[in-house]
Amino acid sequence: MRLLQKHLCAIAMSLWAVSAGYAAPLVQPTLHIKPDASGSGRVALTLDACGGKTDTRILSALVENGIPATIFVTGIWLKRNADAVAIMLAHPDLFELENHGGRHVPAVDTPQKIYGIRSAGSADAVLAEVESGAAALAGTGEPAPKWFRGATAEYSPSAIAMIRKLGFKVAGFSINGDGGSLLGARETARRIAAAKDGDVIIAHINQPTHAAGEGVVQGLLALKQKGLTFVRLDDVDDVGDDGTTD
Numbered sequence: 675m676r677l678l679q680k681h682l683c684a685i686a687m688s689l690w691a692v693s694a695g696y697a698a699p700l701v702q703p704t705l706h707i708k709p710d711a712s713g714s715g716r717v718a719l720t721l722d723a724c725g726g727k728t729d730t731r732i733l734s735a736l737v738e739n740g741i742p743a744t745i746f747v748t749g750i751w752l753k754r755n756a757d758a759v760a761i762m763l764a765h766p767d768l769f770e771l772e773n774h775g776g777r778h779v780p781a782v783d784t785p786q787k788i789y790g791i792r793s794a795g796s797a798d799a800v801l802a803e804v805e806s807g808a809a810a811l812a813g814t815g816e817p818a819p820k821w822f823r824g825a826t827a828e829y830s831p832s833a834i835a836m837i838r839k840l841g842f843k844v845a846g847f848s849i850n851g852d853g854g855s856l857l858g859a860r861e862t863a864r865r866i867a868a869a870k871d872g873d874v875i876i877a878h879i880n881q882p883t884h885a886a887g888e889g890v891v892q893g894l895l896a897l898k899q900k901g902l903t904f905v906r907l908d909d910v911d912d913v914g915d916d917g918t919t920d
């Protein structure tokens with residue numbers, strides 16, 4: 675009887691290990707840029723264009739104020755926003771376009787939902803998401819992307835390893851500026867204006883009807899007024915955790 679109990683216990687343990695392996699905890703990596711100790715500080719602004727339209731409040735403010743940004747675009751967004759893409763391509767000094775995937779599915783190789791979005795669900799589907807995003811960018815004539823950020827910015831560790839093998843760095847962030855574009859204008863402005871030397875800000879440029887976009891502009895102008903400078907991810911050395919950049 676004791677032997678049977680032991681045996682059952684061992685089976686339960688191995689089942690637990692299998693299911694734990696199946697649903698490996700997701701990671702949301704952090705990214706910083708190398709601080710600029712000598713000056714008044716620098717930050718990297720990253721803006722996701724997941725799908726939908728273009729927030730011209732943000733795009734115009736960037737152009738008018740000469741604020742450079744790294745824009746993570748999906749294949750879906752590129753197809754529907756030719757005017758905005760043209761403005762970005764006309765200002766190569768300001769805009770670095772990077773890979774946010776072909777179809778905006780999370781780079782997670784097990785089937786699950788993240789913030790209500792169905793994950794890629796398999797290794798092949800993760801690869802397809804990353805490669806189709808890069809292919810869509812190649813169609814614009816932009817330089818080949820060097821960075822990837824998956825939908826929801828959450829990853830399975832095995833997906834990160836796959837994306838790195840394809841030659842991309844994985845773009846985390848250190849300040850969640852707009853809470854997925856769902857925050858109010860005031861809170862968004864407060865979060866962005868609080869950025870310090872070395873921070874990487876994430877916000878969205880594809881939700882023109884959301885209040886958060888107004889806060890993005892206010893927060894950026896506050897940083898500019900404080901004398902902080904803006905850089906793109908490719909302009910500086912970057913340090914990410916969870917094996918995303920090393």
Ligand SMILES: [Zn+2]
Pocket residue numbers: 722723724774778824825826
């Ligand atoms: Zn997105």
